[in-house]
Amino acid sequence: MASGDPAKGEGKSAICxxxxxxxxxxxxxxxxxxxxxxxxxxxxxxxxxxxxxxVNMAMTPHARKLTDEDIADLAAFYASxxxxxxxxxxxxxxx
Ligand code: HEC
Numbered sequence: 227m228a229s230g231d232p233a234k235g236e237g238k239s240a241i242c243x244x245x246x247x248x249x250x251x252x253x254x255x256x257x258x259x260x261x262x263x264x265x266x267x268x269x270x271x272x273x274x275x276x277x278x279x280x281v282n283m284a285m286t287p288h289a290r291k292l293t294d295e296d297i298a299d300l301a302a303f304y305a306s307x308x309x310x311x312x313x314x315x316x317x318x319x320x321x
Contacts, residue, residue, distance in 0.1 A: 230265075230295070232314070235303025238296055241288060250307040257284070262309030268301035 242260075246252050250261025260268065274280035275289030276297075292300070308315050 230298030230302030232303040232306045235299035249311050249313045250304050251311045260304040261307035265301045265305035268304055272297045
């Protein structure tokens with residue numbers, strides 16, 4: 227699996243941030259946080275929405291527009307964020 231570029235992911239995340247928060251912490255209780263989530267899990271989740279395996283009225287229309295590269299970049303971006311809401315971590319990943 228080609229690994230994504232977090233910097234490119236950040237550039238593609240403007241729309242996602244409207245629901246999942248600019249720092250990856252969602253602003254609405256029924257929307258999931260993404261900051262610090264496992265990169266591979268994020269890829270699988272986005273692929274599942276895109277394919278229709280997983281369906282959600284809020285999420286599916288956005289996932290449908292993503293290319294494989296977009297998914298990889300967005301997953302790398304959210305995985306690199308601080309799960310406590312501090313934004314992008316500048317340390318290297320440990321997993
Ligand atoms: C209109 C609001 C909205 C927008 C915009 C949106 N999402 Fe979501 N997203 C949701 C909701 C709501 C869920 C939970 C859906 C469910 O229950 O399956 C979700 C779920 C997810 C999940 C799965 C999380 C998990 O824990 O399983 C990922 C990954 C995700 N979104 C990424 C993105 C990305 C990347 C973008 C931008 C391309 C985006 N979302 C745009 C509302 C949104």
